[in-house]
Amino acid sequence: MPPTNDPGVNRPGATVPDRIRNFCIIAHIDHGKSTLADRMLQLTEVVDARQMRAQYLDRMDIERERGITIKSQAVRMPWVVREGDLTGEQFVLNMIDTPGHVDFTYEVSRSLAACEGAVLLVDAAQGIEAQTLANLYLALENDMTIIPVLNKIDLPAAQPEKYAEELAHLIGCDPDDCLRVSGKTGAGVSHLLDEIVRQLPTPQPGNDGAARAMIFDSVYDVYRGVVTYVRVVDGRLGARDRIKMMSTGAVHELLEIGVISPEPIKSDGLGAGEVGYLITGVKDVRQSRVGDTVTINARPATEALGGYKDPKPMVYSGLYPIDGSDYPLLRDALDKLKLNDAALVYEPETSLALGFGFRCGFLGLLHLEIIQERLEREFNLDLISTAPNVVYRVITTDGTEVAVTNPSEFPDGKTGEIFEPTVRATVLTPNDFVGAVMELCQGRRGVLLGMDYLSADRVELRYTLPLGEIIYDFFDQLKSRTKGYASLDYEPSGEQASDLVKVDILLHGEPVDAFSSIVHKDKAYNYGVTIAGKLQKLIPRQQFEVPIQAAIGSRIIARETIRAIRKDVLAKCYGGDISRKRKLLEKQKEGKKRMKMVGRVEVPQEAFIAALSTSDAPAGDKSKK
């Protein structure tokens, strides 16, 4: 134990709990969390100006390129209070950066469980948005102390007074209690750090001293194996302890323990209230499960920590290697990604059209795109993903119950009742677009639950919607109909019985299981016509004529035809420049690599997702959501 007059602020593992403040920053997407986190790293001198780069904590390339935070990160920052009664006192601030996109709410919920308080960040030029509310509710459910903060006050369009009123009204505080900062210029950030020390409760370890730490993140590192991020709640984990995972009872040797500041710093342990990492040499990703409780084998705690919400996949899609021999590589890659991602689930499946692959469960479409991109980029795999779908519960005519995660498993002709998952969606929109939003939601079989004015020009609409209706392009449609002003958040809200049918797509007379889709009966005809039309544009001409048909059971509901002839890429290339011709031919060859033979027909990768998104925009649109 450290001496009581030494708070151990500079000695990770020996810091007394009342010198520790654990917080996270929660906000709507783009309201500036990562930028604010950067300023905090600089002000606390954890990163010096020379090393500083934008969005320091977003380590993955894909995060930087898309400008979004996918994984939470925890950083330890020493802070000496600059103003007020505690001036000159030293503290340790553990900051956990959280992602903001709807798909990643589970990451937020995990991070929250590791903190006592949250900085609720609101863009002073935008005001409260749907995820501001969703995150706030999550934080309140966790009994966290909230510090309301308006960000981007440097912007000419900022209206801090107006939005302070809104924010104060929402959380029931005084508008003057809302702090004002600019993550960009750094204005107000030092005051915010002081207020974090002042307002947030200190960690409260239990009395009996048995060690308990919650795993809130787990990453696979090629060189070090599994790196597990924990928040120690009670007791202490020592560097020489053997630790035990409470859910499985598995015991591991600790190879290393320490804190991140912002690079890993080894320590001789982690005390109550501290946040840090463990390395155990575990290679199997499933042995270090997020949400699990770590204790010491020699003196184990009797009860695991609760309060963790297991992420549940909402959207399923098949992933297939374009080259069938890559199948084992794909399996290994999924095993590795699974460690980073408690929400990713997968099981092997076979498709007549695509061969061996995996049916994977994701939190949402962005999550799917990110996993697919990581598989391709980090593991060098060429993949085809089938159209995403939700899970249906089907009661067949003989009374058995089937969970359909793949439309091709839909028990055609034997269905009794069919249930589809629904969500409770909250849309925040300026007054002018209420009509457009309602039209969109009704078109997607939405049922209006209620409508409230948050202020004179901002409306909150609450709908129950079938999840299957919003997974493709709902968000894009919402944005385009409201000029980008509306925001959306949703949470699962059970299921409903619906009149659903399976629409099959036949290429050259053969059904392509990867294109099958389950849709509402009233929409089946339109759906069939649209898909057939889209595939006709997406699939290049072949050496022979290819009919595309949409069918419900044996009934054909739509037909298009792709005329024969190879596309002549040289048609427009007059004259004799051979190098240009070669380039064009090579480009065509390149394109062919991304094709999949389906029966006798070559189908490009894009067709598998793009055809099934109901908008005209490609579903693989990589734009930020």
Ligand SMILES: Nc1nc2c(ncn2[C@@H]2O[C@H](COP(=O)(O)OP(=O)(O)OP(=O)(O)O)[C@@H](O)[C@H]2O)c(=O)[nH]1
């Ligand atoms: N003018 C101004 N711009 C800011 C400020 N803070 C952030 N921005 C800009 O706002 C945009 C979003 O900032 P981020 O820090 O990436 O937002 P985020 O909330 O972390 O976004 P996600 O990680 O995707 O959830 C970036 O273009 C920033 O440059 C600020 O205080 N003033």
